[in-house]
Amino acid sequence: MSVSTSRAVTSAARGAVSSLGEFYALTLDTARAVAKRPFQWREFVDQSWFIARVSLLPTILMSVPFTVLVVFTLNSLLIEIGASDLSGAGAGLGAVTQIGPLVTVLVVAGAAATAIAADLGSRTIREEVDAMEVLGIDPVHRLVLPRVLACTLVAALLNGAVCTIGLVGGFFFSVYLQDVTPGAYAAGVTLLVGLPELLLSEVKAALFGLLAALVACYRGLSVRGGPKSVGEAVNETVVFSFVALFLANLVLTSVGLAVSGR
Template sequence: MVMSTAKSSVRPLIGAVGTVGAFYGTAWKIVKAMPKRPFQWRELVSQAWFIASVSVVPTLLMSIPLCVMVVFQINVLLNEIGAIDLSGAGAGVAVIREIGPVVTVLVVAGAGATAICADLGSRTIREEIDAVRVLGIDPIQRLAVPRVIASCVVALFLNGLVTAVGLCGGYLYAVYLQGATPGQFVAAIPILTGVPDLLIGELKAGVFGLLAGIVACHLGFSVAGGPKSVGDAVNQTVVFSFVLLFLANSVITTLALH
């Protein structure tokens, strides 16, 4: 009785370890296949356009209200101490260091990665992936590598888009609704932020895109069963991507500000 109870309590742990091990195995295969030739340039461009097409509108819809909300809270505090003209510095810190990468996390995981997982999962249940293997083609090199790189590249551009939209929205809100001086707002932006902060934000976005793409490809290739399993894999992609991306964001922020 005791032995059976111990075995039942160990099984979930063994399953979790196996799942994590399988994910790292897929990640290693993708990294190892990146330098192999021939590289699928056409697939890369096609997937980058596809991911961008499903990500740009959600990025704009999320970045505008989120940036305005944060800038509003910062400006309220600065207005209380009579330093509203320094709102540009607060907007720069908020948008460049955190809001840009965080919105990129949400969009890359919620739109881009799920689209990749649904595409690969559908191909898996239709046995297209098995057919590719039978033809002697490595699906990791042919399908996964272009999607992971495309996710990484699109994430870089999305972070730049969020940064530009956030600063412009913060400027309009601070100047026209909260009484900040236009010239002082612009002049205050580089007080607390600079090119290194923008590069760190781009680094975060690139890592987020890489991780989200790997998670999506792994779960898409691991689908077993019918259409329901594809939906389950898409849901898991969102959850696992959020966990990994926010963890990566915390680690990179801590190391960068140390």
């Protein structure tokens, strides 16, 4: 390896470590800002409505094909082995433990996080954040905290909506297209899925929203340059959010399986 290449690798490694440290510092500042008063309720409500508005339609459009794919595959297998009465159990397990968190990951990282990064990035290049600091206003308390909490709340609500769409859509698809008995489908929903699985799914979705919002806020506030840098920050937000959320999903799923003993 040449000297120039070695220096480039070292510089990149230092930059990555520095960015990671700044991200953790922002996370700690956000945690400390929770105790500060007054809480920015207006900003929290506005951001919750904004994130829900940009995320609801993609959530619905993505949850329907995911539901059809999972239910069709499971029902085809169950019909082949003569166990079509268990279609409700398969739909419940797929919707609550897999479809809900997966769709939440994609929507939160692809729609909500990018919107937050673009908003804060635009404020940063217009020097609004610097002006707030000059006036003695904490940008983390004023801008970051409401967005992080709003994204966390909306992600949990979106997960509940996806689970509902999955169960209801699975019912109509199974009963009216694959001739599954309605009573058997309803009776099998709770066979493999109960309150612990639903709570784990909601915790995963809330954590996804928290991580995605933190990544988006960090990239938005760390923008340097003009409008081009905002676009780059938005693209990086999608990539970093996907990586962080899928790793979190892997860890939480493993923990949930270990706790449930499956």
